[in-house]
Amino acid sequence: MRTALSIAGSDSSGGAGIQADIKTMSAHGIYAMSAITALTAQNTTGVTGIFETTPEFLAEQLDAVFSDIYPDAVKIGMVSSAQLIGVIAEKLEQYHAKHVVVDPVMVATSGSKLLQDEALEALKTKLLPLAEVATPNIPEAEILTGMKITCPEDMEKAAQMISDTYGCAVLCKGGHDLNDANDLLWKDGAGYWFKGRRIDNPNTHGTGCTLSSAIASNLAKGYDLLEAVQRAKDYISGALAAMLDLGKGSGPMDHLFDLKSEFIEEV
Secondary structure (H helix, E strand, C coil): CCEEEEEEEEECCCCCHHHHHHHHHHHCCCEEEEEEEEEEEEECCEEEEEEECCHHHHHHHHHHHHCCCCCCEEEECCCCCHHHHHHHHHHHHHCCCCCEEECCCCECCCCCECCCHHHHHHHHHHHHHHCCEECCEHHHHHHHHCCCCCCHHHHHHHHHHHHHHHCCEEEEECECCECCCCEEEEECCEEEEECCCCCCCCCCECHHHHHHHHHHHHHHCCCCHHHHHHHHHHHHHHHHHCCCCCCCCCCECCCCCCCCCCCCCCC
């Protein structure tokens, strides 16, 4: 069985973060592991508290995973401080981690800020250069480039700028009222558009976490990056189309929409 590690924050409501990553990886037939960067008190309406892991304990978690069950891919999500980013970068280099997917989480779907200001520079200088692919959404790509993105041409310019600056492939995610659900992958100096269908479902909590975990899962299974992105987008579409409706705000998707098992049948 292929394996993957999620380095991210815990979402107490189960729709994003570590919980979304584990569900997504499991749905792809991947053995999922985790190193938790923070505990969050959150639900579909917002984040009310963040309790950060210490750098020392995060290092212990990473040592425990890499020294025993080596991951075939690594997904990195919410990391709110420069110190934690430094630990992650150090351990990724120490263990020669492969297929690193960085989701530069800066703001939650609900609008809550998740990245401290001093951590942004560490994200840029220490983490993105280690990534095989980064997966910023439009607001995150604007922060990384300092430019306003208002059209598909801007997405191409921003993705190329991020890729050239940090030496990784970049999946610039559409949405946010721009370009429907079309995403742009910039890789090795060329752009590839992935057309998506906008699904009329207001419950989008954890879509970014889920997409990056699906990409990591497919990379772990041996798909090349273009195939991994296409399969991940197809998976997201299925999870959204299942129209799960939980919570009072922007609810979670049905990560296990495709699971068929006698153990999930209801009475």
